[in-house]
Amino acid sequence: MGAGDGIGDGIGDGIVVASVGVGAQRYCSGHAQLPDRARNIATAGVLLIGFRPLPGLIVMQVWMRRLDLLDLSHASVRMGLRLLLGIVLFALGLWLAARIANLMRRALRRARVEPTLIPFLRNSLYGALIVLVAVSVLGFLGVPTASLVAAVGAAGLAIGLALQGSLSNLAWGVLLILFRPFHTGDWVDAGGYSGSVEAISLMHTTLVLADNRVVVIPNAKVGGDAIVNYNRRGTRRAQVQVGIGYGEDLARALQVLHDMLVADARVLSDPAPSVYVAALGDSAVNLTLWAWAQRADWWPLQQDLPRRVKETLDAAGISIPFPQRELLIRRMPVAARADRSAR
8 A cells, every 4th residue: 555545545534534523513513402421422433433434434323323213202202291281281171161161051040041041052152162172282282273173164064054954943942042932831823833832942842732732843933934922911802792783772782791891800900891883784783892801811701701791681681683684575466477477
């Protein structure tokens, strides 16, 4: 080996030492969390390369692999701690959501909100808070939440379209419970039926008909049509029509019937009862009687009034005429009848 070869090998070794040393220095400066042992290994490897290149390179390669494993272990620990913290945050969020929902339930009870509506509102708020907590925790763990929110929105839209009828009943149930156009026990015309309200739920309304049949009406049908509530004001008007003959004393008949209404304890004095001439019929003067009563007294009074009107008029000697027709018969002369017969 000549002098030139020795000089070349020395220069090559110097370049290797400088390159590896600079690389190790940069790597160590970029990983400040490395322990002193790793730094010592790096220094020893650099020095060894300066004296024995091949063993030094092997030592540096092993050292680099150990550093990669060290970085991997640090990342795993950080990810594990982040996951554990996310679980703790989710559990804490569930606890806070339950507390907030329960506080709202107590507030609604103190505000005397309809009891049927309180569990629905409480559970709705609780579900919304859980979704908010879940999205927040996933964002904390590094999961992209934009695509997740879009997926949840699409799923909600699909479910809403599939349950359109049920959701419509649910929405109308909430509105009926909030605005209360009728209460339990009221007699109403709703959904094409007339009956007493037995129950109002979020999905349907139950009516008891006059013959004791029970009909269950979807709330969308109840709220989508006109509702007639006969008990909302607390009082109802009983009404009866009767006809008297044209030859009877009209003023006396009006007074007799009015006195009969005033004497009935079920008839209210305010509004006062009234009797008036409704129409002049073909064979009678038609009278109408109005009498106001409390809701509980209305039906017995309405059933009793026709009988009492008949008995009162009979006692006063005032007749209730039958339908009458007047027939006019003309007699034809005998000659005219014979002439018509000949034809």
